Amino acid sequence: MALQLKQSLSLSQQLIMTPQLQQAIKLLQLSKLELLETINQEMEENPLLDEQLQDDTVEIKQPSEEKESEKAEKDSEEIVEEASVSIDEQKSSIDEHVKESIDWESYLSEYNTSRAETSHESRELPSFENITSSKASLSTHIMWQLNMGNFSKTQTDIGIQIIGNIDKDGYLKSSVEEIAQDTGFSVEEVQETLTLIQGFDPVGVAARDTRECLLIQVKFQNLGGTVVEKIILDHMYNLENKRYNNIAKNLGISLSDVLSAISIITQLEPKPGRQYNDEETIYISPDIYVFKMGDDYEITLNEDGMPKLRINNYYRQILATGDSLSPNTKQYIQDKLKSAAWLIKSIHQRQRTIYKVTESIVHFQKLFFDKGVTYLKPLVLRDVAEHIEMHESTISRVTTNKYVHTPQGIFELKYFFNSSIDGMDGESIASESVKEHIKNIIKSEKKTKPSSDHEIAAILQKLNINIARRTVAKYRESMGIPPSRKRKTHY
Numbered sequence: 001m002a003l004q005l006k007q008s009l010s011l012s013q014q015l016i017m018t019p020q021l022q023q024a025i026k027l028l029q030l031s032k033l034e035l036l037e038t039i040n041q042e043m044e045e046n047p048l049l050d051e052q053l054q055d056d057t058v059e060i061k062q063p064s065e066e067k068e069s070e071k072a073e074k075d076s077e078e079i080v081e082e083a084s085v086s087i088d089e090q091k092s093s094i095d096e097h098v099k100e101s102i103d104w105e106s107y108l109s110e111y112n113t114s115r116a117e118t119s120h121e122s123r124e125l126p127s128f129e130n131i132t133s134s135k136a137s138l139s140t141h142i143m144w145q146l147n148m149g150n151f152s153k154t155q156t157d158i159g160i161q162i163i164g165n166i167d168k169d170g171y172l173k174s175s176v177e178e179i180a181q182d183t184g185f186s187v188e189e190v191q192e193t194l195t196l197i198q199g200f201d202p203v204g205v206a207a208r209d210t211r212e213c214l215l216i217q218v219k220f221q222n223l224g225g226t227v228v229e230k231i232i233l234d235h236m237y238n239l240e241n242k243r244y245n246n247i248a249k250n251l252g253i254s255l256s257d258v259l260s261a262i263s264i265i266t267q268l269e270p271k272p273g274r275q276y277n278d279e280e281t282i283y284i285s286p287d288i289y290v291f292k293m294g295d296d297y298e299i300t301l302n303e304d305g306m307p308k309l310r311i312n313n314y315y316r317q318i319l320a321t322g323d324s325l326s327p328n329t330k331q332y333i334q335d336k337l338k339s340a341a342w343l344i345k346s347i348h349q350r351q352r353t354i355y356k357v358t359e360s361i362v363h364f365q366k367l368f369f370d371k372g373v374t375y376l377k378p379l380v381l382r383d384v385a386e387h388i389e390m391h392e393s394t395i396s397r398v399t400t401n402k403y404v405h406t407p408q409g410i411f412e413l414k415y416f417f418n419s420s421i422d423g424m425d426g427e428s429i430a431s432e433s434v435k436e437h438i439k440n441i442i443k444s445e446k447k448t449k450p451s452s453d454h455e456i457a458a459i460l461q462k463l464n465i466n467i468a469r470r471t472v473a474k475y476r477e478s479m480g481i482p483p484s485r486k487r488k489t490h491y
Contacts, residue, residue: 170273378420
């Protein structure tokens with residue numbers, strides 16, 4: 001059978017992701033910090049992007065679709081705007097405008113009067129590094145003690161290796177044999193140096209496990225040979241599970257003596273390196289604010305620190321009057337102009353979409369904003385998507401890494417979307433609301449007699465929440481709350 005070439009027509013549909021569409025989708029799912037980094041990078045790479053002065057902008061709390069779309073279209077249409085001056089004339093006019101816009105006489109007068117009178121000697125202010133302090137790390141603190149101690153060259157070399165293997169919690173993550181092999185010294189020399197370092201501050205540092213860490217602290221408090229040391233040595237399992245009666249029985253002492261020893265153990269530090277943790281607290285800057293105004297809520301976008309972008313007039317005029325420009329230069333400016341106009345339009349679209357999604361969330365979760373977490377309703381992406389006539393994937397991208405400030409606190413937008421649980425009367429209840437009820441029940445329980453999962457389920461039934469005991473246990477574990485036997489206290 002011979003091969004033949006034939007032509008045929010066929011219809012098909014396919015989704016083509018243009019670079020502009022990919023950029024819009026990317027901006028939509030960026031956090032505010034990531035968006036600022038992207039804008040700064042674009043401003044460095046695109047000379048046609050310019051930042052508006054604060055005096056030239058007007059703060060708009062609620063974005064208007066018509067005004068923003070008209071502005072984006074106007075930026076694109078101004079590419080073909082004709083100017084009546086040549087490039088050289090425009091440059092001279094710009095220079096004249098800069099000279100006329102600054103009152104040099106008043107500027108120099110203000111500059112001279114605002115400074116304090118000093119001697120004619122020039123004084124240099126200290127650098128920023130010299131007026132700020134940094135928190136010492138755990139390894140730096142231990143190394144300082146090693147250098148300040150009267151240690152031999154061998155002990156110093158071994159000590160450096162030991163300190164290099166201590167984690168942020170203060171535990172030694174390498175064995176004595178491994179350190180001996182790495183340093184070339186004997187196991188006995190390494191063990192001797194390790195014992196010395198375990199006497200450093202913070203007490204319990206360089207321990208190899210929790211038991212050794214606590215024992216070091218017990219000996220430091222001169223409690224060696226006491227009930228406290230015996231419990232840590234031989235009854236850690238019963239201690240972790242709060243089986244105090246078993247400890248009393250095995251040690252042949254009263255329960256009150258065990259409780260007295262445990263009160264001392266609970267004051268020990270299981271992570272001695274915690275106080276030298278150099279991790280800084282991360283503060284969240286919300287993307288949008290929701291304020292209660294009477295019986296209604298006002299939504300305001302957080303645009304603090306967000307640059308107001310515009311098309312650079314100088315390059316736009318060059319393009320409009322650039323008859324003498326080479327084809328490559330003209331094409332370069334046109335491409336950068338389109339890219340800048342599309343970026344501005346995408347940012348406006350992103351802000352408008354965040355506003356719409358938040359407005360829809362407030363519509364569905366008004367009881368939450370009024371009364372708190374226990375009144376959170378079940379909500380899925382489809383509900384908001386249908387309400388504002390957008391696709392579910394768009395809602396998912398908008399709610400990723402976006403935070404809203406509410407009268408109830410700061411929450412991620414994804415927090416308001418959760419599964420539902422059927423109530424006693426058939427009304428659905430949000431899973432996050434159930435978790436909050438469980439948390440409140442445990443907070444109000446008696447510490448000497450905490451509620452079991454079965455008892456919590458019974459209390460929830462009285463609140464019209466019908467869930468099984470195993471569901472209570474699942475929610476409790478997801479919140480990091482231990483079971484009742486580990487929450488119980490005897491004193």
